[in-house]
Amino acid sequence: MSLKFRTLTVTDFGPYQGRQVIDLDTDDESPVVLIYGQNTLGKTQLFSALRWCLYGTFAHHQTLASATVELPGRLNLPAKRSGTSELEVSIDFEANGVPYHLTRKARFFGDGDRVRIEPDLRIGSSVTPTTLIDIEIGRVLHPQISEFFLFDGELLETFYERLSTDRERALIRNSIEAVLGIPALQLAQHDVDELASEAAKRQAKLIENRSESEKIQQKLDQLADEATSIETDKKLIADNLAEAEARAKDTREKLSAIESLQADVREQETLEAQFNDGSREELELQAELRALLGSGWRSLANAALAEKLAEIRKHNSAVERRNQSILAARNRVTALEDRARGGICPTCKQQLQPPSNDTEQELIVAREELQTLLDETGGGSLDLDLERRIAALVDRETAPRYLEKHGRLVRVQMLQYERKQRLGEIGDRLQGHEAADIRALGTLARQLETAIEGFRAAQNKNEREADKANKEQTRLTRGLQKIPGASGSAQGFEFAFYRFIEDLLDKTVAAFREDVRSRVQIDATNMFLQLIHDPTGYKGLSISADYQIELLSSSGEPRETSQGGRQLLALSLIGALKKAAVRGGPVVLDSPLGRLDLEHRSNVLKTWIPNLGAQAILLVQDGELTMEDANGILGSKIGRSYVIVRPTSDPEVAKIERVA
Amino acid sequence: MSNESVEDDAPPTQSEALSVMMLEAQSEDVRKAHSLIIDYCSEADLKGVVDLAWRYQFLDDRNPFKKDIQEIQANVARKIHQDGPADG
Numbered sequence: 001m002s003l004k005f006r007t008l009t010v011t012d013f014g015p016y017q018g019r020q021v022i023d024l025d026t027d028d029e030s031p032v033v034l035i036y037g038q039n040t041l042g043k044t045q046l047f048s049a050l051r052w053c054l055y056g057t058f059a060h061h062q063t064l065a066s067a068t069v070e071l072p073g074r075l076n077l078p079a080k081r082s083g084t085s086e087l088e089v090s091i092d093f094e095a096n097g098v099p100y101h102l103t104r105k106a107r108f109f110g111d112g113d114r115v116r117i118e119p120d121l122r123i124g125s126s127v128t129p130t131t132l133i134d135i136e137i138g139r140v141l142h143p144q145i146s147e148f149f150l151f152d153g154e155l156l157e158t159f160y161e162r163l164s165t166d167r168e169r170a171l172i173r174n175s176i177e178a179v180l181g182i183p184a185l186q187l188a189q190h191d192v193d194e195l196a197s198e199a200a201k202r203q204a205k206l207i208e209n210r211s212e213s214e215k216i217q218q219k220l221d222q223l224a225d226e227a228t229s230i231e232t233d234k235k236l237i238a239d240n241l242a243e244a245e246a247r248a249k250d251t252r253e254k255l256s257a258i259e260s261l262q263a264d265v266r267e268q269e270t271l272e273a274q275f276n277d278g279s280r281e282e283l284e285l286q287a288e289l290r291a292l293l294g295s296g297w298r299s300l301a302n303a304a305l306a307e308k309l310a311e312i313r314k315h316n317s318a319v320e321r322r323n324q325s326i327l328a329a330r331n332r333v334t335a336l337e338d339r340a341r342g343g344i345c346p347t348c349k350q351q352l353q354p355p356s357n358d359t360e361q362e363l364i365v366a367r368e369e370l371q372t373l374l375d376e377t378g379g380g381s382l383d384l385d386l387e388r389r390i391a392a393l394v395d396r397e398t399a400p401r402y403l404e405k406h407g408r409l410v411r412v413q414m415l416q417y418e419r420k421q422r423l424g425e426i427g428d429r430l431q432g433h434e435a436a437d438i439r440a441l442g443t444l445a446r447q448l449e450t451a452i453e454g455f456r457a458a459q460n461k462n463e464r465e466a467d468k469a470n471k472e473q474t475r476l477t478r479g480l481q482k483i484p485g486a487s488g489s490a491q492g493f494e495f496a497f498y499r500f501i502e503d504l505l506d507k508t509v510a511a512f513r514e515d516v517r518s519r520v521q522i523d524a525t526n527m528f529l530q531l532i533h534d535p536t537g538y539k540g541l542s543i544s545a546d547y548q549i550e551l552l553s554s555s556g557e558p559r560e561t562s563q564g565g566r567q568l569l570a571l572s573l574i575g576a577l578k579k580a581a582v583r584g585g586p587v588v589l590d591s592p593l594g595r596l597d598l599e600h601r602s603n604v605l606k607t608w609i610p611n612l613g614a615q616a617i618l619l620v621q622d623g624e625l626t627m628e629d630a631n632g633i634l635g636s637k638i639g640r641s642y643v644i645v646r647p648t649s650d651p652e653v654a655k656i657e658r659v660a
Numbered sequence: 661m662s663n664e665s666v667e668d669d670a671p672p673t674q675s676e677a678l679s680v681m682m683l684e685a686q687s688e689d690v691r692k693a694h695s696l697i698i699d700y701c702s703e704a705d706l707k708g709v710v711d712l713a714w715r716y717q718f719l720d721d722r723n724p725f726k727k728d729i730q731e732i733q734a735n736v737a738r739k740i741h742q743d744g745p746a747d748g
Contacts, residue, residue: 138718181674187722493696501709508680511683512676
């Protein structure tokens with residue numbers, strides 16, 4: 001880290017009224033800035049201004065709230081009396097070649113007890129957002145190690161004692177580790193550990209899922225086998241279909257060539273069937289006719305019987321008419337006789353008129369007519385019984401039936417004749433062709449069509465099965481993909497990766513810590529041996545992993561030291577820590593020499609301070625280091641010298657003047 | 661561990677941490693303990709881890725760090741899928 005303060009500007013801060021600028025720029029040959037000031041003039045105010053500007057607090061462990069409470073007391077009193085209500089400190093510095101301009105302003109309100117603090121940081125020409133200012137400053141000069149480069153000499157006496165407590169050592173260790181970035185590595189390690197745990201859980205789940213995915217995989221394998229089998233069947237069916245279609249085509253072509261013969265064959269088949277039926281019918285009719293001849297012999301006498309029957313019927317009719325005429329004549333005679341006798345009518349019971357001559361005459365005529373009729377009866381009597389017997393002998397059914405059957409037989413025989421003729425013609429045309437062959441060809445064509453239909457049906461079924469198998473495969477594959485880790489083997493490496501990184505971070509932190517501890521131990525030992533009056537009695541310092549410090553004798557045994565020795569020990573450790581934490585950056589020391597004797601002050605100035613880095617700003621009082629002593633000891637190492645003076649009798653006002 | 665060159669404009673402590681990490685990654689016990697994965701992690705991957713550790717060290721929300729680390733993991737996983745250890 002290359003870091004150097006360029007200027008410190010204070011405005012109405014502490015005893016410094018108005019704006020006062022201290023140029024702190026140094027070069028490698030003259031890295032020391034000396035600021036002299038008597039007690040109470042304002043050295044520590046300048047030291048506090050620098051710290052406040054950087055971190056917003058006036059001391060290492062102070063909180064921001066506590067510092068804010070202190071702020072009104074930091075406003076220059078004469079300025080305040082003249083109406084000023086704000087103070088400001090700004091620092092210009094350069095870190096890694098980049099210029100930083102940091103300003104912190106405090107505005108007071110009301111009675112001056114309400115404060116608004118306005119920090120402003122420009123890095124190069126960029127304005128840093130307020131919320132990031134502390135982070136940016138922390139990157140270059142972390143507040144936790146401020147004690148090592150903003151060192152208050154007043155604390156030197158107690159520093160060694162502080163190191164005897166675990167808390168302080170932890171604070172020191174944590175501070176230096178914070179600057180070195182070890183918390184960043186530890187945070188990363190913690191997070192990666194969490195990721196490893198999550199990955200481990202996922203991996204456990206994977207193992208759980210494995211059996212499920214294996215089952216699905218087995219089903220998929222089975223489906224793949226089925227698909228292969230279906231594909232084989234498909235090919236076989238396609239081959240068979242193609243062969244059947246080829247044969248069918250060939251057969252159709254052959255059938256087409258003998259199409260007319262095929263029609264003849266079909267007609268022949270029909271005619272033969274009809275002929276056979278006709279023969280059967282003919283035989284049946286002949287049998288029926290024979291039966292009719294056996295039972296219908298009487299019909300041969302039908303004509304004579306009919307003649308006789310007509311004669312008898314005529315006779316009977318004539319007899320019946322004559323009998324009716326006789327009856328009518330008798331009735332007339334009887335009526336005329338009754339009328340001729342007179343008296344009461346036997347029919348109507350009325351008194352009849354007396355007979356006349358006419359009646360007698362009519363009676364004579366009626367009797368003559370009756371006699372005539374009776375005389376004619378010699379023609380025979382009524383013979384109804386004979387009429388019935390002859391009528392019963394007449395057969396009116398057999399003949400028509402015979403005729404009808406005979407007619408049918410004749411028609412059938414005619415048809416059979418025609419069929420025979422037609423069969424003869426067809427037989428002539430088919431001469432030279434085997435009808436059986438033609439029929440077999442037709443049969444083959446029909447069989448082939450049936451086979452083709454069968455193959456097509458099988459093909460469709462096959463397609464459906466393949467489609468079903470495909471869909472099932474897709475469904476199972478998707479299911480498999482949804483099972484974490486089923487689709488790839490890198491899942492298992494996730495845990496391995498995080499465990500590797502976590503282990504590496506752990507080892508890096510440990511190694512980094514050990515490296516820093518070792519460097520601090522070496523630097524602190526070197527510094528101590530340079531500072532101490534008689535280094536031969538010491539082997540050096542031993543710094544444990546938790547920063548417990550022991551001074552070792554030349555034989556390597558722990559040994560005690562004096563109060564002065566402890567202060568040198570503290571300086572050595574602070575110097576080493578500063579080197580480890582702030583590297584080449586500046587150091588600002590407020591009254592660092594006050595507790596040391598002259599010899600050790602000289603050693604500190606000659607060996608310790610130049611070891612601290614590229615820039616050392618010392619705030620000293622005459623009592624600990626005069627200008628003459630400083631010039632004598634440091635000589636050209638001094639880059640700039642200032643003195644804090646009181647320009648007036650006002651004890652609230654101080655001024656910084658350049659000496660050299 | 662492959663030896664990819666790493667462009668380094670990081671602050672010294674960060675680059676020191678990376679150097680320490682690289683040394684640890686090359687140690688025999690680490691190689692033995694993580695033989696399954698170590699050949700797939702390049703120096704750039706490890707530099708990525710250190711960069712992320714530094715970038716997110718002041719953030720309370722650790723999710724962005726985890727997300728970016730997972731990307732590095734995914735990158736390593738891709739290399740595993742391609743079955744090609746890091747070669748420089």
